[in-house]
Amino acid sequence: MRSLTTRASVALVLGGILTLGAFLGAFFWAGVPDFGFVRTAEQADSVRYTGPFEQPIDEARYLANYAGYTIEIEAGGETVRGELVSADKDAVELTTDTGSVTIDAADFEAARVFGSEYGRPDWGQKIFYFHVPVAEISFIVFAFAAFYAVRFLMTRDRENDTKARVSMEVTLVFVVLTMLTGILWTKAAWGVWWDWEPRLTTYFILTLLVVAYFVLRNSVEDEERRAVYAAVFSILAFIDVPISFFITRLIPSNHPVIESGGLEGPMLVSFILGQVGMIALGYAIYQLRMGEVQLYDRIEQAKALLER
Amino acid sequence: MASTSGRQLKAMLRKDIVMELRTKEMIMSMGLYSLLTMVVYFVALSQAGSTFDPRDIAAGLLWLAFIFTSMLGLNRSLVHEKDQGCLEALLLSPVDRPVIFFAKAGGNLIFLLAVEALTLPVFGFLFLQGTQLDWSSIALLPLILIAGSTGMAGVGTLLATMSVNTSGKDFVLAMLFIPLMYPLLLGAVTATGGAIVGGVQGVEVFWTGMAWVLGYDVIMLLASYGLYEFIVGA
Numbered sequence: 001m002r003s004l005t006t007r008a009s010v011a012l013v014l015g016g017i018l019t020l021g022a023f024l025g026a027f028f029w030a031g032v033p034d035f036g037f038v039r040t041a042e043q044a045d046s047v048r049y050t051g052p053f054e055q056p057i058d059e060a061r062y063l064a065n066y067a068g069y070t071i072e073i074e075a076g077g078e079t080v081r082g083e084l085v086s087a088d089k090d091a092v093e094l095t096t097d098t099g100s101v102t103i104d105a106a107d108f109e110a111a112r113v114f115g116s117e118y119g120r121p122d123w124g125q126k127i128f129y130f131h132v133p134v135a136e137i138s139f140i141v142f143a144f145a146a147f148y149a150v151r152f153l154m155t156r157d158r159e160n161d162t163k164a165r166v167s168m169e170v171t172l173v174f175v176v177l178t179m180l181t182g183i184l185w186t187k188a189a190w191g192v193w194w195d196w197e198p199r200l201t202t203y204f205i206l207t208l209l210v211v212a213y214f215v216l217r218n219s220v221e222d223e224e225r226r227a228v229y230a231a232v233f234s235i236l237a238f239i240d241v242p243i244s245f246f247i248t249r250l251i252p253s254n255h256p257v258i259e260s261g262g263l264e265g266p267m268l269v270s271f272i273l274g275q276v277g278m279i280a281l282g283y284a285i286y287q288l289r290m291g292e293v294q295l296y297d298r299i300e301q302a303k304a305l306l307e308r
Numbered sequence: 309m310a311s312t313s314g315r316q317l318k319a320m321l322r323k324d325i326v327m328e329l330r331t332k333e334m335i336m337s338m339g340l341y342s343l344l345t346m347v348v349y350f351v352a353l354s355q356a357g358s359t360f361d362p363r364d365i366a367a368g369l370l371w372l373a374f375i376f377t378s379m380l381g382l383n384r385s386l387v388h389e390k391d392q393g394c395l396e397a398l399l400l401s402p403v404d405r406p407v408i409f410f411a412k413a414g415g416n417l418i419f420l421l422a423v424e425a426l427t428l429p430v431f432g433f434l435f436l437q438g439t440q441l442d443w444s445s446i447a448l449l450p451l452i453l454i455a456g457s458t459g460m461a462g463v464g465t466l467l468a469t470m471s472v473n474t475s476g477k478d479f480v481l482a483m484l485f486i487p488l489m490y491p492l493l494l495g496a497v498t499a500t501g502g503a504i505v506g507g508v509q510g511v512e513v514f515w516t517g518m519a520w521v522l523g524y525d526v527i528m529l530l531a532s533y534g535l536y537e538f539i540v541g542a
Binding site: 153201202205208209211212215216219220221224225228229231232233235236237239240243 | 463466467470473474475476479480483484486487488490491527528531532535538539541542
């Protein structure tokens, strides 16, 4: 018990410091990335992307957040470049060298936003330093939960069921964090709070599955049966994890996909700090909760002994 | 060994079908439920105006009806087993657990397909009057119905066996079933939409959706088959 608390405390402090470091680094040190989350030309043409990373956008309403940025719009076979004045689902207005241009949303084909050369910091992009680590860790911890579920079905050892349950609880924490940071980033990058695009939808389904796991657990009375049902369901639910992860690479999607590295200097350091910090925090939460559960179990056992 | 399992499977399937033919309970309730859903659709779409093309949303509406009807059917089929103690009797007899799974899933699949076969023409009659239908691509519809229903029946049987032993039966089934069905639904609605809209592009979309659904079926049915013995023994 003592070693659990010590490990957890160390991980908590370490995680807290690293995450704080990532936060400070992201906002005060890292600049705006120049690299693009860019795909091949064919993919770029068929993908609706948004953001100051030179990615084509093919729905006018997504430009709403980029007023003041330099935009290159392809409409009706022509390319127009200028500063964006306003954009909504009906029309886009630009100021070009020759004056004001209004483009109908129906003619709109694709657009590229040039942010980094404009020199404005994109605060929304900073969420990247937190969103990516928590999302990754939610998948990893879910994998642990599924692993413990398989172990439980193989050994029928109550320990494994407890570990699976605590892992799922930690997964829930990280899934909620991912959704929250994701929603903030969606608003910042795409101008809407939510969009039914593949990655967001499959991840929302994942959230529902994690919640369903706890609904199932709470509705079964018999302990062994509860453990077996929960284990089976978490294995089935885990099938959504690779789907959610790979779907942005399979279907054209708005969600940024990191195809190759490209972070350097301050951005890389902040990112790594956030990554390691979140892993440490995840570990800490797991151990702390595990300690709490073990303590609860010991108390229950003591009570049962006293009652005899 | 194989022939014994085959006989057991046939016997269990026959039991379910004969029981159903005698009481007609499940088909009646599922069929009427489907019809009631159509009525609600009519009300829901009554404000949509006369200029929208019902072929665009037909696929979604159809699969919505099928999913809720299948949940109804799944619940009822497993409730019988539990109330009458049939499942315990089956477990005591020397039947392989997977055979129970295939028998229950097979029975559910047959009932679901029967209800779908009834619903489809009714839906077409009520909502698709006067629209141009490409009959060669409509002929592809049974394929996607069978593929989609197989997935629903397989996974649904596993989840219903779990949910019937919980304290919030229908709700728990819905909570477990709908998120897991999402990839299947996506593929099925895509394919059905492609078939209904028709044309060269529609058929292309149909086969993409069909591939998606078949992939899902294979993975989920294997998983359900493997995990069923843990569920039914608990």
